[in-house]
Amino acid sequence: MTGCDGTSTVVITEKKCVVALADLTSSPFNLALGDEIRVRVTAHNIYGASLISEPGSGANIVLVPDAPINF
Numbered sequence: 001m002t003g004c005d006g007t008s009t010v011v012i013t014e015k016k017c018v019v020a021l022a023d024l025t026s027s028p029f030n031l032a033l034g035d036e037i038r039v040r041v042t043a044h045n046i047y048g049a050s051l052i053s054e055p056g057s058g059a060n061i062v063l064v065p066d067a068p069i070n071f
Helices: 009-014
Strands: none
Touching: none
């Protein structure tokens, strides 16, 4: 998860971080296909850290996404 700690200028500018599937399915996480992922975030700046957010709505690890519905 290189750069998701805020050291990347892209993460700072775009205010988002993408975690590769390979990072989640390898050590230390070792998640399997179908496992659910929920994340919480903390923002840091020169004044300190924010409160930790509530977990997001969740996502599942898949290799191929579901087809769109109701399009």
